[in-house]
Amino acid sequence: MAAAAEVGGDKYHSFIHGESERDTVWRYGAPPSYDVVNKLFEAERTQVWPEGSLEEKVQRLLKTWEMELVHKVRPEDQKTVNSAKYTASTNGMKALSRAEVMAIGGYNNFLRTKLPPEHRIFDPDQETLESSMATFLTAFPRGFAIEVLDVYSGPPKIAFKFRHWGYMEGPFKGHPPHGQRVEFVGVCIFHVDEEMKVEKSEYFYERGNFLASFLSPPDAASGSGSGSGCPVMQGN
Secondary structure, three states: OOOOOOOOOOOOOOOOOOHHHOOOOEOOOOOOOOHHHHHHHHHHOOOOOOOOOHHHHHHHHHHHHHHHHHHEOOHHHOOOEOOOOOEEEEOOOOOEEHHHHHHHOHHHHHOOOOOOHHHOOOOHHHOOHHHHHHHHHHHOOOOOEEEEEEEEEOOOEEEEEEEEEEEOOOOEOOEOOOOOEEEEEEEEEEEEOOOOOEEEEEEEEOHHHHHHOOOOOOOOOOOOOOOOOOOOOOOO
16 A cells, blocks of 8 residues: 655545655745644544555555645656556546546545536536645645545555545635535445555536535535435436
């Protein structure tokens, strides 16, 4: 799995600091800081996994993989990704290559949809990598925390349940902040190689309820932000 926490580094992400990152090219010129979102994670996580457990290792891999795809520009710097083979899919849609994901950005990849443009709360086809990042950084000034809720199978096909959440304390696409928690629960499958690098990621979650939570507080929206229906059939 991903390396353990670095001395003097981040408690939940690997490959940010240390000798291995001396020549890393960072998208924004310097390593990211997760101090603020780590505080949110620690305050509101529902599981505290023992260090060294399968669940803790998968959670660290998830967080590190997400960090590397967002912040590291060069494939050789991404130590949790098998760059030559990597593909990503969401809710059964067409898989994209690493180069395609890096070009459009993680949010646009994650929020791809088959809905007609006129029904899209957030339209990834009209967003750039930079604009999508700015949209969610503005809406979630304390960050977008993620935790692993359960691990169903270990490598080489790691299937797990996760929870993603943040507080809408900034505007979202012209909608004023309501200050409430926006969250969703989903399932992911990581296909990994013998070095524990991710070759393929498959995400399944209910996109519609997640985005609807930005329009009104989750308890007032139709359904909760986490959603409970079939992620493939609803919200695509």
